[in-house]
Amino acid sequence: MPSHFLLMVLYALVVGVFFTALWRRQPRDQVRLFLQLFLGLVIGALVVAWLMLPFPPGPPTSAP
């Protein structure tokens, strides 16, 4: 399985392309919206992950 980061980037890519195709018609607008969505999702997730860093992850779970 790919890394968690790669899956997050893939998810941002799919969602970004989808909403760009749905909401914009002009190529220039499409590029701008795609970059906003894609970078917003990836950078936003990294920021949230960074903010969560000080919090304890909880007790370890035992494998069944």
Add this chain to the structure above:
Amino acid sequence: MSASERKGASAAETESVPQRAWLAAGAAWLVPGLGHLLLGRRARALLFAILVFGSLAIGIWLHGPLLFFEGGIIGTLVTLASMGVGLPYFALRLTDYQGEALAIGFEYGKAFIATAGLMNLLLVLDAWDIACGRKE
């Protein structure tokens, strides 16, 4: 054309739009991309089909679940979102595929499957708007 004929033609036009819209929206839900294809948007239909089927395929590849009203409120919402994919959801339910709760990608897979359904539901609304003439 007399006034009554014009009135009849106008009524027929307003009645034919919802029928076309229902057909496009229903087709869009059943098979991702089909609604746009019926409305003559071939390129967009192909792109949307690739995105929705691709997202679903990634979810299955990651062993995400195909929930059916299990797991409380969140599970119900995820089920409704996943059902948005249309026929592929029910076709997969007929197989023995259930996902793997212990797989590393289980939660990611769930997100991709639910997202595929939500994207397709937005496509249903888009097809409806195009058929009604509210959108190009």
